[in-house]
Amino acid sequence: MALWTSAELAIATHGRASRAFEVTGISIDSRAIVPGDLFVALKDVRDGHDFVADALRKGAAAALVSRVPEGCSATDPLLVVADVLEALQALGRAGRARSTARVIAVTGSVGKTSTKEMLRAVLSPQGKVHAAEASFNNHWGVPVTLARLPVDADFAVVEIGMNHPGEIAPLARLTRPHAALITTVAAAHLEAFESLAGIAREKAAVFEGLEPGGTAVVPTGLEVTPILIGAARAHAARTITFGPEPGSEYLLKSATISGDATIVQAESAAGPLLFKVMTPGKHFASNALGVLALAEAVGADPALVALDLALWRPPAGRGSRERIWLDLIDETQSFDLFDDAFNANPTSLEAALEVLAGQRPRDGVGRVHHGRRVAILGDMLELGPEEVALHLAIAEHPALAQVDLVHAAGPLMWHLFDALPREKRGEWHASAPELVARAPHLVDAGDVVLVKGSKGSKVSLVVDALRKLGQPGAADAFRGRE
Template sequence: MAVLWTSDDAAAATEGRATRAFAVTGLSIDTRSIRPGDLFVALKAARDGHDFVRDALDKGAAAALVSRIPEGCSEADPLLLVADVLAALEDLGRAGRARTRARVIAVTGSVGKTSTKEMLRAVLSAQGQVHAAEASFNNHWGVPITLARMPRDCDFAVIEIGMNHPGEIAPLARMARPHAAMITTVAPAHLEAFENIEGIAREKGTIFEGLEPGGTAVVPTGLPVTPILMDFAALAGKIVTFGPDEGSDYRLDRARVVGDATVVQAHHGAQPLLFKVMTPGAHFAQNALGVLALAEAVGCDPAVVALDMGLWQPPAGRGARERVYMDMVDERQSFDIFDDAFNANPASMEAALEVLAASQPRDGIGRVKRGRRIAILGDMLELGPDETALHAAIARLPAMTSVDLVHLAGPRMRALYEALPQAKRGEWHDSAKGLVERASHLADAGDVVLIKGSKGSKVSLVVEALKKLGQAGAAEAHKGKE
């Protein structure tokens, strides 16, 4: 692997002192996933990373970024001593950004940040070398890690920027210095820290404060807060809009779910666009238009990018669809799951339920005989004082009329359980563990099952439990038969 940082480069960037010469090929903050050649960054979070430096070095870390010599280590070990580890990591991020020739894109939004980032990774890979954040590395340490990991010679970089509280986005955007930045949408999320959705919009809008001179702001239309976002976008050299509104630069005309794909009809100015996103969901179609706008802003042909949309599929926990086979011989004895278990707020919950409502169960093959649309939902967290009403309101969503049964986990989801018609009520448990223990009773052959909740609700455990209902080797046996 190519050298990412030498001891001299890292010391210069952080104003630190290297105890001995080293060269690293990556960065890590977790000894459980560290790779030989990594620089271990001893951050202080729930645990003090200094307590794990010796273990990191023993596992092959090429050096450690520390503010003191940890227990079990000495000056003979490859250490980079700095005044403050997080501040030094930020310095490495800025230096990584400064030395690259990449065209940098930043993405934020209440819903769809990670999916949009991965969509960009897929379509830009056909145009050059792409560096993008791992998982949801979008906070005060995730962004500098992503920047510090950036190869000097990459062509594109995609930086995801998130927030939980006011004042978080602008510093990260200024660190990333994007050539183009996009807000996917603004929806009720993190309302514990904001008075209203207008406050969320103002925080999201600060991403444009980090744009490079002449940079492009990509703004969604059709939102009540779009005017607020446009005010912040005035900081940009160019504004490009996307969404359903007449006059949008990338206008969504229609998104039609066909099987496991979404057919997108749109216009780029006067030019019609027709392409497929290889996963169901109108929200994916909307974000795909934002991706086209970003790609054009960094010098790519949007028509080519539209054709490459088929390269992307959502990652696990972000809407990925999978078939679980319960019989080695009879492939009909199976059910489908939509794994959307990583994040949830009212807007993303509505979008996911619309995907479930558009799905087609299979009749006549299970114990129940009629295939069902089943939702397994966990608590939506960080919604503030209105959380009870926001959970109950899910029962009134139009998509709910097409959902046959709803299983629920978490104390907040009790409000939805009580708001549902009796016929739609499945099981309610105070935690996901209760549903895990009942996994064999939650789905039947022919069903389509959506699993969605905030990460803290741990409904991802239900996803794993449902997958285990599949017979060992059955998925491999049926691969390619659909």
């Protein structure tokens, strides 16, 4: 089924189609073209027009361009517009306008992508869900998500992010959500804001895009909760609160980590809630409460949502857990790896350390014969003038008392590393690639290992290196037996 016809695209973008065509998808990356895609020739480090011919050879049904690119002719399937980015935004606006889906917007300093994927998992049994890929949450990603929105979708989940002031409101107005959630507000991107209050005001701008009659879902228990509630009441017909603060409409009473799951006790107007999130972490419990509130706001069945929360698993790089087997014969020669290497700020790092502290390593295996909780940490970036103090403060977090060993990479993480007791210090290196070379020496069988850092710190390279310590085929051989 066609997502867009050339005639529809031309009307939406005020462009001119070189000939008739139909597209079944939208892509801004020529390397990831799927046959039938409309390739959007955006300008970034490189000009997307340089890749149009290659995209067409790979099966793109057409390309959105501002001129006939080199290697193409006027007879190729092209949609020619005055400005490609403006046309993409217009296409996103048209995709949203023709949709009858209940639209949800998700933003926050921590947990946007995880919450979006949680919503995808719990809403799918109740209707057709369209959700952003990966972290498509910026001035390109949001219009692409909306342009890809199928006409017959029942729900749409749009992630909205920011790095600088003034970014969220335009994306929220483009999205026009029926309900919008702020997961939390934390010290992230502080270098672009004067304070946590400034971040809160920017996050709260998501409510400016709400449809008439829309619902704002707001976390409680934060220093900046009053700012969020004030903005919600200014723009939303209804405000739903969730969190640990008495009076929250979805009140978090307890979140208990039990093995690979988090058991959540909560209360709502409908009565007591008891459900399980199949990954450890109190922050995931909070996000799940926000998801329940959103489900109510868009007409889904909250009781079914509570049951279906067990369907969700965290995406790669955001707290997912896996076992790495070091031996094809002896399954005890293995360690557990928490991949949380996509991003980091003080709030998310503290939450990850709490998860690690609650894990039970295995003794009597490996070289050390004593299972350890091991943290491998990279720099937290974009924290502004207080970045050194914020790193140093983590060394005092109570969860670190339960962590046996810390390896670190980066000049900022040195301050945390240097403040630790000597017996907890493993290895520090100036960069993550230097730590990669030491991967076999960082962990041992029986360990539980957390890798956490901002994306720019490149600690994901350490995750890759640790995975490569595993024996090929061992996962299939031992699956179900661990």
